[in-house]
Amino acid sequence: FGRTGRMFAVEHSRVTPDLLVTSKSLGGGFPLGAVTGRAELLDALKPGELGATFGGHPVACATALATIEVIERDGLLARATAIGETLRRLFTAMAERHDCIGEVRGIGAMYAIELVSDRLAKRPAPKLVDAVIATARERSLLLLRAGLYGNVIRTLVPLVITDEQLARGLDILDEAIAANTGRGG
Numbered sequence: 001f002g003r004t005g006r007m008f009a010v011e012h013s014r015v016t017p018d019l020l021v022t023s024k025s026l027g028g029g030f031p032l033g034a035v036t037g038r039a040e041l042l043d044a045l046k047p048g049e050l051g052a053t054f055g056g057h058p059v060a061c062a063t064a065l066a067t068i069e070v071i072e073r074d075g076l077l078a079r080a081t082a083i084g085e086t087l088r089r090l091f092t093a094m095a096e097r098h099d100c101i102g103e104v105r106g107i108g109a110m111y112a113i114e115l116v117s118d119r120l121a122k123r124p125a126p127k128l129v130d131a132v133i134a135t136a137r138e139r140s141l142l143l144l145r146a147g148l149y150g151n152v153i154r155t156l157v158p159l160v161i162t163d164e165q166l167a168r169g170l171d172i173l174d175e176a177i178a179a180n181t182g183r184g185g
Contacts, residue, residue, distance in 0.1 A: 001022060001024070001025030001026050001067075002025065002071050002076055002077055002080060002159065003025070003080050003108050003109045003110050003156065003159065004080060004084075004107045004108035004109075004110060005077055005078070005080040005081035005084060005107070005108040005109075006077060006108075007071075007077065008020060008022075009107070012107060017037070018037055018038055018041055019035055019036070019037035019038075019041065020035070020036045020037060021033070021034070021035050022034050022035075022036070023052075025067070026064050026067065027060050027063045027064050027067060028063055028064070028066065028067035028070070030059070030060050030063040030064075031053075031060060032055070032057070032060035032061070032063065032064055033052035033053065033055050034052070034055060034064075035050060035052065035055075074160075076159045076160075079109075079159050079160075080108040080109045080159055081108060083108065083109040083157050083159070083161070083166065084106065084107060084108040084109060084110075084111070086163070086166060087106060087109070087111040087155065087157070087166075087170075088104065088106070088111070090167075090170050091104040091106075091111060091113055091170075092104055094113070094170075094173075094174055094177070095113070097174070097178075098174075098177050098178070098181060099119050099181075100115050100116060100117070100119075100125060100128060100177065100181055101113050101114070101115060101116075101119075101177075102114045102115065102116035102119050102122050103122075106155075109155075109156065109157040109158075109159055110154075110155070110156055110157075111154075111155050111157075112146065112147075112152050112153065112154040112155065113152070113153050114147065114151055114152050115128050115129050115132070115151050115152070115153065115177075116151065124147075124149035124150070124151035125151050126145075126149055126150035126151045128151075128180060128181070129145055129150060129151050129152070129153060130145070130150075131180040132153065132173070132176045132177055132180050133145060133153070133176075135175075135176035135179050135180055136172055136173055136176040139172045139175070139176065140172070141169055141172040141173065141176070143155075143173070144156070153173070
C-alpha cells in the first residue's frame with residue numbers, strides 16, 4: 001500500500017483487477033482488511049456473504065483515512081519511488097562487488113537480493129544468507145530471509161527512513177556480505 005511508488009502495485013501494470021484485497025498497511029498498523037471492486041460484482045453479494053476479520057470497524061476505517069491523508073500530505077508515494085531508485089543503484093553496485101549476488105529485483109521501497117554460490121548456475125546459497133543476516137544483526141541491522149530456497153534477503157524499507165539511515169543500513173549489509181565471503185568487512 002504505497003510502498004511501490006503507487007498506491008497499489010497493480011497500477012504499475014496494464015491489469016485492471018476485478019477485486020482488490022488490501023490489509024496491513026491500509027490501517028497504518030491498526031488491524032484492518034478491505035475488499036474493493038467493480039460495483040456489479042460487489043453489489044451482487046447478499047449481506048454477510050463477504051467479510052473480513054478486521055473489516056468495517058469504525059476506528060479502523062478512521063485510521064485508514066488518516067493513513068491515506070499522511071501518504072498524500074507527506075508525499076510518500078514519491079518517497080517510495082526515490083527509495084527504490086537508491087536501492088536499485090546501490091544494490092546493483094553491490095552486485096558488481098560481490099559475485100554471490102545473483103539477482104537484484106524490486107520496485108519502490110520493496111527490494112530483494114538473491115545470494116548464490118554460483119552466479120552463472122544461480123545455485124542458491126541459503127547458508128550464506130543466514131551468515132549475512134547474523135553478521136548484520138550483530139551490527140544492529142535486522143534483515144529478512146525469504147525465497148523458495150531461503151537464499152533471498154528482502155528489504156521492506158520504511159517510507160519515512162532518512163537518506164542517511166538508508167545509506168548506513170546498506171553499508172552494513174555490504175560489510176556483512178564482504179565479511180562472509182572473505183572480502184573483508
